[in-house]
Amino acid sequence: MAATSGTSGSGEPDMVLIGELLEEISRKPPAVGARKLLVEHYLSVGWLDAAMDNAKELKSLAPKDPDVPKFLQLLEKKPQPPATEKESVVVATAPKVETREWDPKTGRYKKSTTKLSKTPEAPSVEIGDLEHAREDLTQGHWALRARAKSVLVDLLQLQALRKQAGLSQSKSKNLSKIEAIVYPRTVPTSSKTxxxxxxxxxxxxxxxxxxxxxxxxxxxxxxxxxxxxxxxxKPLRINNDALRDTLVKRKAALESHLTDKLKVHCELALMHIEHEHEDIDRNYANTETMLGDEVKDIPRDNFYVTEDNYAWDMDELVQAIRANSGVLRNPLSKQMFTPKDIKGILIHPMGKPLAALAVEQHEMSKGVRLATIEQMEKLSNILLEDQSADTLPSRKAVDEFLAYIATLPDLEQKAIDGLKCPAKDSHTGQAYDFSIGESVRDAKGNRVCFHKTGDFIKQAAEHLRQNRGVVATDSDKCVVM
Structure with a gap:
């Protein structure tokens, strides 16, 4: 019989002795003496369950043995719980306060104790006091909002300075809290049931x-x-796709009752919802802005997403487009923005100054005469067809074109130098990112191969031919390239 451990013990079990006793019991049954020794050993080490099993077997084998009832009586005896100490009952007494009273007989102060009431009466509050407290609370709230607004202005200025310095920054966790104090929402969404x-x-x-x-x-x-x-x-389990479908349907329902001018706000609202609520799990083509900030940290006023799924900090995007002479091209992918994106960028509060640069680029395309376009086509044909080892025809054509440009009026020279036409590499599909004048000068300086320059000049000439005779009548609706 395998021994089972009991609840407690006073020593370590002697496994050698246990093995010998079990072997003796198996070889010489009933082996009453060996069984009694085994029970005693189990008791000494605290294996009470095993001792009880062996004692019961011993009772059936030797019912008249005087030691067996003692074993059973000892094993069946329930342990008495320890005596509980009487807890002293502490009677709370009223606190006493010592005071000093003047004794005129002795001419000295003597100590005296007075008991305080355990339940002091609450002071009565008058209605006038509540009105004063309410007024103080209101004034304090407005003072807090005023101070928070000052702090918010300082934080935004600090962010702008860090951005101008090119330092990496992330939106402070406290900034949203300060914004909530300065611009409290009248009807919070959490309270709407x-x-x-x-x-x-x-x-x-x-x-x-x-x-x-x-x-x-x-x-x-x-x-x-x-x-x-x-x-x-009552909370429901709903996945992100179903939740987004619900939002899209709600947006479509709102758009059906709004004018065309207001429909754009529905797309902007859904764009901000996807950006600010992480549980919708919207992924963008980029995870950081051009200055290295996290996309999730872009403030709502600066956030915008284009159709190519790039998320932008409008402050950074406007600076990049300004540096690119107002050409509305994606600074990261080098692809031209779609007409819808261009319209969205130009109507954004931060993108409105770009409209003037866009008109300037449009007007430049009008300032190139037909003879110059023909010279560009002639140059592109030579550059694309030249297969000579020394590229002398291409070099001669580039020199002649630069000499021709030098004879043009200043306004037309400025247009050639600054105008960036939409064009892509015919082999790789990568968008070109230089003006007509830059491309020719780069070819002359061996910074760009002649065939690539010819490819760009050919597409630029086609673009200029298509734009000749078209006048931009409304700068707000002008879409460039």
Whole structure:
């Protein structure tokens, strides 16, 4: 019989002795003496369960043995719980305060103790005191908002300075808290328990407040998210795709009741919702801005996403486009922005100054005469067809073109030097990123091969021919390249 461990013991089991006793029991049954020694050993080491099993077997084998009842009595005896100490009851007494009183008989102060009441009465508060407290609270709240606004301005200026210095920065965790103090929301989404309003009623509010259109739609989409996740306060399991489909349908419902001018705010609102709510899990083509900041840290006022799925800090994007002479090209992929993206960039508050640069580029394309376009076509044909080892025809054609440019009026020379036409490498598909004058000078200085320059000049000439005779009538609607 295998021994099972008991609850406690006073020594270590002697496995050699146990083995010998078990062997003796198996060889010479019933081996009452060996069994009694085994029970005693189990008791000494605390293996009470094994001792009880062997004692019961011993009782059946030797019922008249006087030691067996003693074993069973010892094993069946329940241990007495330890005596509990009487806890001293501490009676709370009223606190005493020592005071000193003047004794006129002795001419000295004597000590005296007085008991204080254990339940002092609460002081009565008058209604006037509540009004003063409410007024103080209101004034303190407005003072806090004023100080928070000052701090917010300083933080934004600090961010701008760090960005100008080219330092990496991330949005402070406290910045959003300070913004919440300065610009408190009148109806927080978390407090709204009912379903979102009808699309018609929300659209009516948006039409009445066009300047707040984006923020109103964001609030409505957040209400829709909250209701979709927990209708009537009961949380539901919903995946990100289903949640986004619900938001897209809500956006479409709002757009159906808005004018074309206000529909763009629906897309902007959904764009911000996807950016600010991590549980929607929107992935972008880039994870960092051009200055190395995290995309998730871009403030709402600066955030914009183009159709190629690049997320931008508009402050950085505007600076990059300015440095590129106003050409509306993706600084990261080198591809031209789509007309929809160009319109979105130009109507953005930070992108409005780019409209003037876009018009300037458009006007440059009008300042190139037909004879110059023909010279460009002639140059491109020579550069593309030249297969000579010494490339003398290409070098001669480049020199002749530069000499021709030198004879042009200053305005046309400026247009040739600064105009960047949309063109792509015919072999790689990579967008070219230089002006006509730069490409020719790079070819002359052996910085760019002649065939690549010819490819660009050919496409630039075609672009100029297509744009001749078209006048930009509205700078706000002007779309360049």
């Amino acid at each position: 009912g379903p979102p309003g009808s699309a018609r009623s929300v659209a009516r509010i948006i039409r009445d407040n066009p300047k707040e259109a984006t923020s109103l739609i964001i609030t409505d989409l957040e209400d829709t998210m909250s209701w979709t996740r927990a209708p009537h306060g």
